[in-house]
Amino acid sequence: MNIIQTENLTKKFGDFKAVDNVSINVRIGEIYGFLGLNGAGKTTTIRLLLGMIKPNAGSISLFGQSTKQAAKIWNDVGYLVETPYSYPDLTVKENLEVFHRLRGLKDKKLIDNVIDKLQLSQYKDKKAKYLSLGNCQRLGLAKALIHKPKLLILDEPINGLDPAGIVEIREFLKDLVHNHNTTIFLSSHILSEISKVATRIGIVHEGKLVKEINTNELELQIIKKLCVKTSDNRKAIDLLADKKIIFNATGNDIIETTNIGVIQQPEIISEILANSRIPLKMLNVVEEDLETYFLRIINQ
Amino acid sequence: MKQQIQAFIAEIQKNKHSKIIWITFIAFSLAPIFGGVFMFLMKDDGLEGLSGAFKAKATLMSFEANWDSYLGLLSQAVGVGGVLIFGFVASWLFGREYSDGTAKDLLSLPISRTKILNAKFIYYLIWCFALVISNLLLGLIIGFSLGLKGLDNELFIKHLTIYLITTVMIVLLNTPIAFFAISGKGYLAPLGIVAIALVLAQIIGALGFGNYFPWAVPGIYAGSGGADLKSQLSILSYILLIITSMIGYFSTIFWWKYSDQVK
Numbered sequence: 001m002n003i004i005q006t007e008n009l010t011k012k013f014g015d016f017k018a019v020d021n022v023s024i025n026v027r028i029g030e031i032y033g034f035l036g037l038n039g040a041g042k043t044t045t046i047r048l049l050l051g052m053i054k055p056n057a058g059s060i061s062l063f064g065q066s067t068k069q070a071a072k073i074w075n076d077v078g079y080l081v082e083t084p085y086s087y088p089d090l091t092v093k094e095n096l097e098v099f100h101r102l103r104g105l106k107d108k109k110l111i112d113n114v115i116d117k118l119q120l121s122q123y124k125d126k127k128a129k130y131l132s133l134g135n136c137q138r139l140g141l142a143k144a145l146i147h148k149p150k151l152l153i154l155d156e157p158i159n160g161l162d163p164a165g166i167v168e169i170r171e172f173l174k175d176l177v178h179n180h181n182t183t184i185f186l187s188s189h190i191l192s193e194i195s196k197v198a199t200r201i202g203i204v205h206e207g208k209l210v211k212e213i214n215t216n217e218l219e220l221q222i223i224k225k226l227c228v229k230t231s232d233n234r235k236a237i238d239l240l241a242d243k244k245i246i247f248n249a250t251g252n253d254i255i256e257t258t259n260i261g262v263i264q265q266p267e268i269i270s271e272i273l274a275n276s277r278i279p280l281k282m283l284n285v286v287e288e289d290l291e292t293y294f295l296r297i298i299n300q
Numbered sequence: 301m302k303q304q305i306q307a308f309i310a311e312i313q314k315n316k317h318s319k320i321i322w323i324t325f326i327a328f329s330l331a332p333i334f335g336g337v338f339m340f341l342m343k344d345d346g347l348e349g350l351s352g353a354f355k356a357k358a359t360l361m362s363f364e365a366n367w368d369s370y371l372g373l374l375s376q377a378v379g380v381g382g383v384l385i386f387g388f389v390a391s392w393l394f395g396r397e398y399s400d401g402t403a404k405d406l407l408s409l410p411i412s413r414t415k416i417l418n419a420k421f422i423y424y425l426i427w428c429f430a431l432v433i434s435n436l437l438l439g440l441i442i443g444f445s446l447g448l449k450g451l452d453n454e455l456f457i458k459h460l461t462i463y464l465i466t467t468v469m470i471v472l473l474n475t476p477i478a479f480f481a482i483s484g485k486g487y488l489a490p491l492g493i494v495a496i497a498l499v500l501a502q503i504i505g506a507l508g509f510g511n512y513f514p515w516a517v518p519g520i521y522a523g524s525g526g527a528d529l530k531s532q533l534s535i536l537s538y539i540l541l542i543i544t545s546m547i548g549y550f551s552t553i554f555w556w557k558y559s560d561q562v563k
Contacts, residue, residue, distance in 0.1 A: 050408040053560035075410045085401030089317040101310045102409050102416075104303065127317075143405060 001028050001064070003151050003183040004049065009058035011044055011207075018044040020207035021058070026185055026200075031177055033198030033215075034187040035294065041207040042187040043082055046155050049185070050079055062151065075103070078149035080157060084140020088129035092120050092139055095128055099143050110146055117172070118142045133160035141169070145176075152176065154186040158193060170197045191290040205298040222288050223296075225256045226263045228273075229282035236278050243272060254282070303411050307419035320392055321427070328385050328431045329438055331377030336442035338373065339365045343446065367443060367451040371459035372523055374439045375466050378432055379522030382470040383501070383515055386428050387494030390474040393420050393427075394552070395487030398563055403485075413557050421478070421549070425471060432467045436460075462522060469518040469541055475548025483555050485563045505529070514541040 004026035011019040019041045026032040036042045047053045049060060051067040060066070062073055086095040096111045115124050118138040123131060128139060137160045144152060152173075158166045174197060176182040188194040194201060195215055203211040213221060228247065230236045233255050237247045245262055247255040262268060266283055273280050288296070315321065342365040363369040394417075397403035406416050443451070480490040501516035505525060510516030511532045517540075520529050 047562065052404065052407050053562060054558075071410050071412055073410075074408050077408065079408060081404050083401065085405075087314055087402060088400060089319075090314070094313065094316075098310050098313050099405070099409075101306050101313065102406070102411055104306060104410060 002026065002061075003028050003030075003063060004032075004185055005061045005064075006045075006049070007059050009045070009048060009060060010056050011041075011048055011053060012056050017207045019048060019055075022204070022207070022209045023058075024202060024209065026183060028183055029177060029181065030200055031173065031184045031186065031198045033194035033201040034185065034204060035189065035191055035194050035201055036187070036204035037189055037298070040189075040204045042189075042204060043155055044207075045204070046079075046081055046153055046185075046187060049153055050077070050081065052081075075147065076150040077153065078144035078147065078151070079153040079155075080140045080144045081153075081155045083159070084136055084143070086128035086131075086136065086139050086143075089127060091125050091127055092131070092135075092142075093124045095139060096142060096146055099146055103147050105147055110148075114142045114146045117145070119168070134162055134165050137161055138165075148180070150182060152182055152184045152186075154184065156188055157186055158188070166193070173197055191294040195290060203294065203297055210300070211297050218290075218293075222290070222293055223258065224260075224263050224288070225258055225286045226266055226269065227254050227256045227282070227284045227286050228269060228280070229254050230273060231279045231281065236273060239276050239278065240269070240272065245269070245272075256286075304415050304418060307411055307415045308422050311419045311423045315393075315423070324385055324389055324427075324431060325434060328381065328435055331381050332374060332435050332439035332442055335370055335373040335377065335439065336446060338363070339370050339443070339446055339448060365446075365448065367448045368455060368459075370439065370443050370448055371455070371463070374435065375459060375463045375522040376519065376524040378435070378463060378470065379466045379519035379524055380498075380501075382428075382432070382467065382518065383473070383498055384494060385431065386424075386470050386474050387477050387497070388491065389427050389431075390424055390477040391481050391487040391490035391494065393424050394478040394481035395484070395490055398481075398485040399487055401563075403563060404561065407561055414553055417478075417553055417556050421475075424474070424478075428467065428471050432463065436463065466518045466522040469521065469538075472541060472545035473514055473518070473548075475545045475552060477548070479548050479552040479555060482552055483559070508532075511537045512540060514544040517541050 002025045004024060006022055006024045009019055009022045010017065022041070022045060024032070034042055034045065044053070048055055049062070063076065065073055067073055087098065090098070093111060093115065096114065100108075100111055115121055118141055120135065120138055120142060123135055128136070131139065137157070141154075141157060144154065158169060161169060173184055173186070177184060186194070186198070195218055198215050200212065200214050201218070202209055228236065233249060233253065237249065237255055240247050245257065245259055247257045249255050257263070263285055266285060270280055270283055342363065363373075397406060407413065477490045477494060480493045481487055484490060497515040501510065501513060501519065504510050504513040505516040505520065510520050510525065510529065511534065517533065517537050519525065520533055523530055
């Protein structure tokens with residue numbers, strides 16, 4: 001079942017297309033990472049999903065229902081959009097009481113439970129205006145989670161968190177999916193971070209969805225190269241070409257190949273070169289990092 | 301209805317530590333206090349106790365140190381000061397969600413956006429009436445302390461009616477302020493509109509067309525322009541005021557429900 005489904009979703013602000021024909025399907029139990037640079041259209045898409053802005057074209061459904069149909073849909077949705085703010089003169093607990101009431105919740109324990117889960121217990125009587133950025137983020141997440149939603153829509157949820165907080169929230173989100181049947185749609189501009197939590201990643205650039213990939217396939221998409229430096233690169237290229245191993249010269253006195261077989265067994269190259277008396281100066285397997293991969297995809 | 305009550309209680313919870321509430325009560329109480337000073341200065345020497353602009357105003361309005369003048373002064377203070385203070389209340393209540401960055405948290409909830417706005421309108425109504433009742437009580441305390449003369453039931457009912465009708469008119473007039481707070485996404489834009497409305501009310505009133513400018517009508521009704529000006533108020537004056545209020549209310553609801561919310 002698709003929890004989120006958009007078809008050809010388009011949003012324009014004047015002549016500027018913030019979201020351009022985006023079709024996304026998020027299945028139950030997925031953590032869908034929505035990745036893009038700042039200004040790529042992530043927040044606009046999230047605001048469209050939440051009914052905060054109206055699309056110029058296309059459709060949105062959550063749980064198979066149009067978001068226009070009933071306010072009841074929001075019983076099952078928790079969200080955090082951009083920087084989370086709270087009522088500054090209210091304490092953490094009082095802020096959560098406001099949303100507990102607005103959501104029509106009855107069980108008062110939900111407030112203490114979510115405070116405990118987000119590790120806000122020691123701050124529960126502290127006014128929101130005195131919280132650190134990280135704890136403001138936790139309070140924002142607590143507001144999104146207080147009613148145990150089936151769908152969580154989170155915009156840059158790790159902003160402002162310290163490394164320990166990032167790991168903690170990451171594990172918390174995984175636990176929600178694995179043990180509480182929650183589906184999560186989260187945006188980020190950091191691929192390395194999103195790849196640690198998402199099961200599927202959609203890359204958005206200039207409003208367009210440019211690529212969708214399962215996280216477990218990401219490894220296959222990353223470009224790997226075998227870089228070699230010898231005392232005579234030209235001779236080495238010719239010699240290896242005779243053996244049907246294609247190497248190319250780069251500008252910095254290095255030759256390289258993307259031949260997977262060779263990358264997995266680089267000792268073949270050292271053996272061939274040694275047998276032909278071409279001294280080897282360097283042999284190195286280089287793997288494209290996630291940020292380079294991301295930039296390569298959006299620049300394609 | 302249950303959801304409407306919940307939204308209203310949530311509104312109370314949001315404002316329970318707010319210092320703004322007390323600031324408005326202090327600011328609004330300046331009217332009966334300075335009115336009392338006015339009466340105190342006139343008590344022994346009549347108009348000769350005053351000087352400058354106060355004396356000119358008191359002469360124009362035929363003020364005396366008695367309950368009739370003092371209660372009339374309280375209504376006039378509501379008629380003019382109310383536009384400012386109630387406008388401030390509306391600006392803050394409706395604009396704060398944007399200034400605090402919390403508006404987006406109210407948009408995708410299982411409670412309708414209209415109910416959330418209505419809760420704010422109800423809170424605004426109660427806040428304004430609490431302000432005028434506290435001022436009336438303070439005025440009575442000051443008036444009795446000064447030993448003002450001439451209070452009877454008939455006079456009190458007459459002034460109370462003017463006082464409350466003036467209040468209702470100003471309360472109604474601030475629905476457009478709520479609209480400017482929502483559409484301007486903060487409380488600066490509506491405060492600017494309040495200031496402009498006050499200035500225009502003075503200018504248009506001075507030009508003799510105040511009876512057709514809704515923001516001038518409460519002041520004229522309360523008697524701040526004198527009896528001649530008050531007599532120019534017609535049914536059209538009140539109809540224009542009510543239409544302005546309705547446009548303000550429905551455009552606020554419409555904007556909150558249907559416009560793109562990007563802040």
